[in-house]
Amino acid sequence: MATNTESVDLVGDETVANIARAALFAALMGAFAYVSFPNPLAAGVPITLQVLGVFLAGIMLGPVWGAIAMVLYLVAGAIGAPVFSGGAAGIGHLIASPTLGFLWSYPIAAAAVGLVVHRGVGLTEYKSASTPTLVGAMVLGTAIIYALGTVGFAAIQYDPWYASLGQAFVVSSLPFIPVEAVKIAAAVGIVKSDAIAAA
Amino acid sequence: MIGYTPGSTIVHRLDPRGKLAVQLAFAIAAFAHTTPRGLAALTILALAIARLASVSVVRAILSVRVLAPFLIAAPLVAAIRLSPPAIDPSAAFQPALASYRVLLVFVVAAAYVHTTAVRESRAAIQRTIPSRPGVLLGVGVSLVFRFLPVLRRELTTVRAASAARLGTERPLVDRIRRLVVVGVNRSFTRADRLSAALSARCFAWNPTLPQLSFTRLDIPVFATAIGLLAAAVFV
Incomplete structure (x- = not known):
């Protein structure tokens, strides 16, 4: 073992709590990958909760730790945790998959949602955020996720990528956007209810 | 499902940093040479890596079956033309090669996941990214x-x-x-x-990590990574 003989540099209590929450939230994102609901609009496109996890990370953990939770999720998946959709894993999802744009957008979208809801990088009481603010933040998050997802899809599948953005949007994003409204409605319900014990 | 499986293959004994380097270099080479010849050469390499790691190619590909609709739809949509003739198969060729390339990278990534324990990956992360992050x-x-x-x-x-x-x-x-x-x-x-x-339990910024050290076995791994990068840039 590579023993460290320097004095122990303890992590502060607040940071420990944040690391634990970010890690648990990342694991919850992974568990969400296994949950799918039947889609009332298009039977062939099941609804998964990953994007809802991104929204809630930004809202509940704030822009900084929400984004860190998403990075932990991506890195864990890259080195082998079965957390990507359908229980897949591997760094291929981040460097070569047609869905890599969606994955890379998660930390950015979580940070953006958190910045809007908390009005800055600090953590405020998210339950006091107004419904229009919450919805606006999540619409912005959705836009970021699908914009980067479309560009990523075009970059992987088409050459030159910028000439095929329309095709990429139709294949990679269009079927999934309508059900985002369902997830936004669910997220508002979750945040506004008193059911979440720890704030 | 592909996950870490303890084993005694040569790939299990390699340093995780070398294996990560090969995966990145493989992806870069696959993107630089998305041609029938380039992908044929990379197919041989990917199959060799899977063989050395004793990971099943079929299982590696099945583990990403949720991506199948995207990989199939991309070339199909590219082939559709609004004006006659309605189908232009030649336009689907490049996107089809791109889809195939994705599968090759996944096979190589599966070899890493199959042969690398979490604690080794963690040690590789902490030794590569300095200090608190x-x-x-x-x-x-x-x-x-x-x-x-x-x-x-x-x-x-x-x-x-x-x-x-x-x-x-x-x-x-x-x-x-x-x-x-x-x-x-x-x-x-x-x-x-x-x-x-x-x-x-005194959670600290400077914990004791499992030891990682390069051995002679890792030399060919890095040589492969450098070779793939050179092929991507110069060939």
Whole structure:
């Protein structure tokens, strides 16, 4: 073992709590990958909760730790945790998959949602955020996720990528956007209810 | 499903940093040479890597079957023309090669996942990314591995309990809300217990890591990575 003989540099209590929450939230994102609901609009496109996890990370953990939770999720998946959709894993999802744009957008979208809801990088009481603010933040998050997802899809599948953005949007994003409204409605319900014990 | 499987293949004994370098270089080479010749050469290399790691190519590809609609739709959509002739197969050729290239990278990535333990990957992360960000990533990632099965089981239990009480008859938004509320609450409760336990055990920025050291076995691994990069840039 590579023993460290320097004095122990303890992590502060607040940071420990944040690391634990970010890690648990990342694991919850992974568990969400296994949950799918039947889609009332298009039977062939099941609804998964990953994007809802991104929204809630930004809202509940704030822009900084929400984004860190998403990075932990991506890195864990890259080195082998079965957390990507359908229980897949591997760094291929981040460097070569047609869905890599969606994955890379998660930390950015979580940070953006958190910045809007908390009005800055600090953590405020998210339950006091107004419904229009919450919805606006999540619409912005959705836009970021699908914009980067479309560009990523075009970059992987088409050459030159910028000439095929329309095709990429139709294949990679269009079927999934309508059900985002369902997830936004669910997220508002979750945040506004008193059911979440720890704030 | 591809996951870490203990074993004694030569790939199990390699340093994780070398294996990561090969995966990145392989992807770069595959993007630089998305031609029939380039992909044929990379196919041979990917199959050789899978063989050395004794990972099943079929299982590696099946593990990403959820991507199949995208990989198939991309060339099909590219072939559709609004003006006659309605189908232009030659336009589908390049996107089809791109889809095939994705599968090759996944086979190589599966070899890494199959042969590398979490603690080795964690040590590689903490030795590659300096100071506190590295520690945070390393600790966080190993916690994700630890808690993923727990949370997954809890969500499954909640869904089964809800279905037994006719929860499946509720509106979609309500079903999602109920499941996520339980998931988030349990995660935060666990996180609070975990952080108390971490503090009680002197959770530090400078913990003791498992040893990683390069051996002679790793020389060909890095040579492969450099060769792939050189092929991507110069050939």
